[in-house]
Structure formats: structure tokens, C-alpha cells
Amino acid sequence: xxxxxxxxxxxxxxxxxxxxxxxxxxxxxxxxxxxxxxxxxxxxxxxxxxxxxxxxxxxxxxxxxxxxxxxxxxxxxxxxxxxxxxxxxxxxxxxxxxxxxxxxxxxxxxxxxxxxxxxxxxxxxxxxxxxxxxxxxxxxxxxxxxxxxxxxxxxxxxxxxxxxxxxxxxxxxxxxxxxxxxxxxxxxxxxxxxxxxxxxxxxxxxxxxxxxxxxxxxxxxxxxxxxxxxxxxxxxxxxxxxxxxxxxxxxxxx
Amino acid sequence: xxxxxxxxxxxxxxxxxxxxxxxxxxxxxxxxxxxxxxxxxxxxxxxxxxxxxxxxxxxxxxxxxxxxxxxxxxxxxxxxxxxxxxxxxxxxxxxxxxxxxxxxxxxxxxxxxxxxxxxxxxxxxxxxxxxxxxxxxxxxxxxxxxxxxxxxxxxxxxxxxxxxxxxxxxxxxxxxxxxxxxxxxxxxxxxxxxxxxxxxx
Numbered sequence: 001x002x003x004x005x006x007x008x009x010x011x012x013x014x015x016x017x018x019x020x021x022x023x024x025x026x027x028x029x030x031x032x033x034x035x036x037x038x039x040x041x042x043x044x045x046x047x048x049x050x051x052x053x054x055x056x057x058x059x060x061x062x063x064x065x066x067x068x069x070x071x072x073x074x075x076x077x078x079x080x081x082x083x084x085x086x087x088x089x090x091x092x093x094x095x096x097x098x099x100x101x102x103x104x105x106x107x108x109x110x111x112x113x114x115x116x117x118x119x120x121x122x123x124x125x126x127x128x129x130x131x132x133x134x135x136x137x138x139x140x141x142x143x144x145x146x147x148x149x150x151x152x153x154x155x156x157x158x159x160x161x162x163x164x165x166x167x168x169x170x171x172x173x174x175x176x177x178x179x180x181x182x183x184x185x186x187x188x189x190x191x192x193x194x195x196x197x198x199x200x201x202x203x204x205x206x207x208x209x210x211x212x213x214x215x216x217x218x219x220x221x222x223x224x225x226x227x228x229x230x231x232x233x234x235x236x237x238x239x240x241x242x243x244x245x246x247x248x249x250x251x252x253x254x
Numbered sequence: 255x256x257x258x259x260x261x262x263x264x265x266x267x268x269x270x271x272x273x274x275x276x277x278x279x280x281x282x283x284x285x286x287x288x289x290x291x292x293x294x295x296x297x298x299x300x301x302x303x304x305x306x307x308x309x310x311x312x313x314x315x316x317x318x319x320x321x322x323x324x325x326x327x328x329x330x331x332x333x334x335x336x337x338x339x340x341x342x343x344x345x346x347x348x349x350x351x352x353x354x355x356x357x358x359x360x361x362x363x364x365x366x367x368x369x370x371x372x373x374x375x376x377x378x379x380x381x382x383x384x385x386x387x388x389x390x391x392x393x394x395x396x397x398x399x400x401x402x403x404x405x406x407x408x409x410x411x412x413x414x415x416x417x418x419x420x421x422x423x424x425x426x427x428x429x430x431x432x433x434x435x436x437x438x439x440x441x442x443x444x445x446x447x448x449x450x451x452x453x454x455x
Binding site for chain 1: 255256257258259260261262263264275276278284285286287288289290291292334335370371400434435437438439451452453454
């Protein structure tokens with residue numbers, strides 16, 4: 001995991017807790033919703049970064065969680081957090097069931113200086129996401145598109161079912177541009193819908209097929225999802241000849 | 255700032271008293287790491303103690319396992335906000351590593367090094383006095399690779415990123431030298447009770 005690049009220095013003001021107003025709420029799948037936030041002090045961020053969110057009860061009790069930013073750095077002052085509702089969760093059910101447009105929520109960010117990508121880093125790039133692990137990868141895909149970059153990028157995205165593919169229509173539209181972005185979906189509980197997609201759990205052959213869409217081995221690989229998924233994907237990348245230090249992972253805790 | 259409509263799910267009083275600010279209790283043992291899990295073979299495993307750039311002692315896996323073994327059962331706190339209570343570890347106290355090398359702690363700062371290139375900085379005083387160990391077992395068994403096996407640092411009173419997985423050495427340094435996450439926005443010290451998560455906390 002030794003980084004092949006030196007960490008970029010932090011820029012802008014230090015991250016502080018600040019109120020942010022919910023300006024939009026969109027349901028993306030049965031279990032996933034996106035929330036747009038306008039921070040009282042907007043900040044620049046890099047694709048792949050996250051923010052911490054803190055909820056406070058009337059008696060002062062707080063709960064905080066980290067959520068990846070789904071929007072591109074070019075998207076303006078609002079940030080999009082895409083949140084999966086976890087059964088038995090404490091914070092995600094609040095967002096799904098209680099939060100409304102106009103609410104003020106405390107956030108802190110941007111945070112994280114490793115699982116980040118910008119178009120001035122070299123390509124090609126492979127992104128592998130499982131379930132809501134696609135969220136920080138979506139920021140990278142959108143960043144590439146918004147900046148007009150020609151960097152070759154392949155996204156392998158595993159989802160249980162077609163109707164649980166987060167950002168589905170946007171990803172399919174970007175795939176149709178054929179501008180150097182390639183989307184490969186795999187569905188683990190359904191047959192694939194498109195000829196180039198798969199209908200099984202992620203495996204080395206699928207990773208090899210994804211890498212074959214790129215002109216050469218990727219300069220960087222980003223893998224995000226549950227731990228078992230990330231382990232399977234990163235082990236397969238290594239087996240396919242991608243050096244471990246080129247692979248950055250983000251694993252879901254709880 | 256009170257969040258409209260948020261009641262929260264409070265832990266019981268005995269749990270909340272043991273939780274640092276902003277943490278919640280988990281029964282799982284989540285895995286978090288910045289890259290692929292390295293497969294470290296104990297046949298070639300080495301642990302090196304360095305003073306500045308100079309190696310002063312080195313142990314093979316068998317030699318390291320022959321050092322005095324101690325047990326530590328501690329609550330651990332991850333910067334991503336989960337805490338886990340009473341995790342049971344066995345290994346070699348940093349005090350015993352220094353004793354085996356025949357040296358006293360030579361500088362006030364230490365950088366832990368790992369097989370995957372990871373580093374993390376800890377003040378030497380936070381490693382000695384029975385506060386930290388190089389753990390070789392978790393719950394009586396070899397530590398799984400995902401959790402840092404075969405050997406990981408255990409500094410349970412600091413956020414758990416300080417407890418470097420896949421450790422292969424400690425290096426004493428003259429100045430506080432930031433490690434991997436500390437260079438990437440995380441706090442230089444990382445005290446969960448003072449909620450030192452990020453650089454400016």
C-alpha cells in the first residue's frame with residue numbers, strides 16, 4: 001500500500017463542524033437516497049473524499065458517521081451524499097425517514113487524503129465498486145466527465161439487482177458516450193440485462209475482462225465496498241498483474 | 255445544534271461511560287485498510303528495531319515468539335466511530351522488546367513500520383510503561399491477515415489506526431515524523447477521549 005504518489009497537501013481552510021442545509025432529496029433505489037447539502041461555508045474537495053455528519057438529540061446526545069461525497073468537485077457549492085438505509089442503523093434511517101428539505105445538519109469536511117483521484121493523475125484507471133461502494137467512485141466518474149478528461153476509465157460495479165444499481169441511468173448514459181469510459185455491471189441475484197454485463201459475484205475472470213477494456217494495465221485502481229468484496233477484488237487485481245501499491249481500498253466498517 | 259426529529263439510540267449507561275465522544279459500540283470487528291491485505295509469511299518474517307536509521311536488533315518469528323508474552327484486554331476505538339469492548343490480545347510488550355534489545359527508549363518519538371509500507375507515529379511514552387505491545391494473537395489464536403496478522407501493533411488508548419497492522423519494525427526518531435494517515439489529514443496523536451480525529455482537532 002506504499003503510496004506511489006506523495007500525499008497532496010491539505011488546501012483551503014481546516015475542516016470544521018458547520019451547519020449545512022438540505023436542498024434536495026432524491027430516491028435512487030429502494031434502499032438508497034441522495035441528499036444535497038448546501039454548507040454554510042462551501043468548500044472545495046477532491047473526488048473520493050468524505051464528510052462526517054453529526055446528529056444531535058435535544059438532550060445533547062450525538063451520533064456521527066462518515067459518508068462519501070457522490071458529486072463531482074466541479075458541481076458547485078452543493079455536495080451530494082448518497083446514503084444507504086441500514087437495517088438497525090441509527091443515522092441512515094434518520095436520513096431516509098425523517099430528514100426533509102430545509103433541515104440543517106452538521107457536517108465536517110472534506111476529509112480523507114488517500115482514496116482520492118483527480119484527472120491530473122495519470123491513467124488508465126479502474127474503479128471497482130460493490131453496492132453503495134460505488135458512491136465515491138461516482139464522484140471520480142463525474143469528475144472525469146465534468147472536466148472533459150480523456151483518461152481511460154473502466155468501472156466494474158456489482159449490485160444485487162438491476163433496480164438496485166445506484167446512479168443507473170446516469171451511468172448508462174455516460175457509457176453510451178463511448179468517450180473512454182466503460183461501464184461493466186454485474187448482478188449477483190439476477191441475469192445480466194446488457195450483453196457486456198455479468199450475472200454473478202465478482203471473480204478474477206470478470207476483473208480480467210474489465211482490465212481488457214483498457215489500453216494497458218491501470219496506473220491506479222480504486223476498490224470500495226464491503227470487506228469481503230474488496231478483498232476478492234483487490235486479490236484478483238494483484239493476480240492480474242496490478243501492483244499492490246497501485247490499489248487503493250475503502251472498506252465499509254459497520 | 256439540535257437536529258430536528260433526531261432522538262438517537264442511546265447505549266446503556268455502563269456502555270456510554272466507556273465510549274469516547276462520537277463513538278458507538280459494535281460487536282463486529284470491522285476491517286479497514288488503505289490497500290490490499292498483504293500475505294505475510296512467518297517463515298520470512300522479521301521484526302527490526304531501529305534507532306534513527308540504524309538497526310539495533312532484529313528477530314525472526316521464532317525468536318520473537320520466544321520473548322516474554324503478555325496479555326492485554328482492552329476497549330478499542332476506530333476513528334470511523336466504532337468502538338469494540340474487551341478485545342483480547344497476546345504478544346510482546348514494547349517494554350520487553352526494548353529489554354531484549356538491551357536498550358532504554360532512546361528518543362521521544364517512534365515510527366511504526368509495516369510490511370505494506372504503512373507507517374504511523376506514536377510518542378515513545380505512549381508505547382512504554384505497559385501501554386502497548388506487538389500483538390501476535392487475538393482471542394487466543396493467530397491474528398487473521400485482515401486484522402493485521404501475523405503481528406500488529408496494539409496501542410489501545412489511541413485511535414486504532416495507530417495500532418499498525420502487519421508491523422515489521424519500530425524506529426525511534428529524534429522528531430515527531432508523521433506517518434501514512436497522519437500525512438493524509440488525520441491527527442498526529444489521535445486521543446479518542448479528546449476526539450482528535452483529524453489534523454486540526
